[in-house]
Amino acid sequence: MNYKDFLWSVFFLVLSLPANATPWPQWRGPHGTGITSEEDLPTHWSSEKNVVWKCALPQKGNSTPIVWGDRVFLTQARGQERMLWCLNAKDGGLLWQTSTLASRPEQFHPTNTPCAASPVTDGERVVAYFGAAGLFAYDLAGNELWRVDLGDLDHQWGYAASPVLDDKHCFVHFGPGSRHFLAAFDKRTGDKLWQVDFPKVHPQVRTDGFAGKEGEIGSWSTPLLVQTKTRTELVLSLPGKLSAFDPETGKELWFCEGLNPLLYTSAMTGEGLVIGSGGYGGSTVAVAPGGDGDVTQKRLWQKLRDKQRIGSGVISGGFLYILNSPGTAQCIQLATGESVWEERLTGPRGRSESWASMVLSGDRIYVNNQAGDVFILKAAPDFQLLATNALDDGLMNASVVPAEGRLFLRTEKHLWCIGR
Incomplete structure (x- = not known):
């Protein structure tokens, strides 16, 4: 079964959900692109208006929740505990939670948090990745199915990449740090099927914000499954290049050089292209999937020194839309990489900075x-700015989640459910 067949299997599982339920089963939605089929979503709310429910959180966190039917899944830290919560999507009540202790030393950037990765579900199991604390799979009642010890993770800024599922695999991008790899596990048993280790990159020249210095190196990108006309590719933004792997074997299918060595965004795909974008004034490349070997000379365009980006964008109608970290929204022409417009988004409290990905x-x-x-x-x-809606509830590094006609928003204090 390829990725297209897997999507059909998920489609039939979705049919078993309540009427009008549209799941958001993983980081960036059903296809990892940030696009939802739902169009009748809330457009106006506040901390008091159109709030269906809110659930208090014991500790700040950066992970984005996922939604399947009447369940909301959220990774959550509490001290040394690494937890997966399952909430009732209708009223925010806690249905169950799991907990494991972080037994290995961990490091995090002051702005990053434990449990930074979103969980993923296929409607039969839900998988949570807790960095050095391991990879865990549960059924939808919270019973543990399997766990995998992934070993030490030693980057001083921590981890953030979320796990991804297809018809038989669970893919994990582990790192960055001295141990950096992409691995596939049998999603039913947790058995490792393959692993690709990435050597440490030592760039001779840097053109990003660390130009003239050694600087930080690493990728916090979540893998992206891309369906071409003939095959499924697992695409990942890596230090120095955008790469595609065979989901069955881990073999590198193609790579496109031109990225800088520090990356936060996940690869973005749509309209026959894959786009990788670096962080800290890094570079951006656009290339067609489906190639073989070194496709650097076939890339559509490269922008060597681009904006600071942490969140990922969406592709629609021949344009890439993305919110740069300083708070400037940008529309970029897919065919050329040229900026069409760039506007700063500022809310009522005057703060613009953002880590969020678009929906x-x-x-x-x-x-x-x-x-x-x-x-x-x-x-x-x-x-065109259509609306601005403010929640006065502290820091919000997670992204918007649309599901079942509602929006789910995670701040450092609460998980909010917004309706009409």
């Missing part, structure tokens, strides 16, 4: 900043 619903884009302001933009080659 596309019809022709509306939802994206938030760190202050908890969610902006709704028109996906169009002329800039």
Whole structure:
């Protein structure tokens, strides 16, 4: 079964969900692209208006929740505990939680948190990745199915990449740090099927914000399954290059050089292209999937020194839309990489910085900043800000989640459910 067949199997599982239920089963949604088929989503709310429920969180966190039917799944830390929560999507009540202790030393950037990765579900199991604490699979009642000890993770900024499922695999991007690899596990048993180890990169020249210095090196990108006309590819942004792997074997199918060695965004795909973008004033490349070997000379375009980016964008109508970390939203022409417009998004508290990834619903884009302001933009080659909705609830590094006609928003204090 290839990825296309897997999507059909998920489609039939979705049919078993309650009417009008549209799941958001993984980081960046059903296809990892940030696009939802739901179009009748809330457009106006506040801390008091159109709040269906909110659930208090014991500790701040950066992970984005996922939704399947009447369940919301969230990774959550509490001291040394690494937990997976299952909440009732209708009222926010806690249905069950699991807990494991972080027994190995861990390091995190002051702005990063434990449990930074989102869980993933296929409707039969839910998988949570807790860095050095391990990889865990549970059934939808919270019973543990298997666990895998992945070993030490020693990067001073911690981890963030989320696990990904297809018809038989669970893919994990482990790292960065001295141990950095991409691995596939049997999603039913946890048995390792393959692992690709990545050597440490030593760039001779840097063109990003660390130009003239050794600087930080690493990738916090989540793998992305891309379906071409003939095969499925597992695409990952890595220090120095964008790479595609065979999901069955781990063999590298193609690579496109031109990325800088520090990356936060996940690869973005749509309209026959894959785009990788670096962080800290890094580079961006666009290339068609489906190639073989070194495809660097076939890339559509490269921008050597680009914006600072942590969140990922969405592709629609010949354009890439993305919110840069300083808070400037940008529309980029897919064919050329040229900027069409760039506008700063500022909420009522005057803060613009953002880690969030965009969500596309019809022709509306939802994206938030760190202050908890969610902006709704028109996906169009002329800039249109449709609405600004503010939650006064502290820091918000997670991204917007649309599901079942509602929005789920994680701040450092609460998980919010927004309706009409």
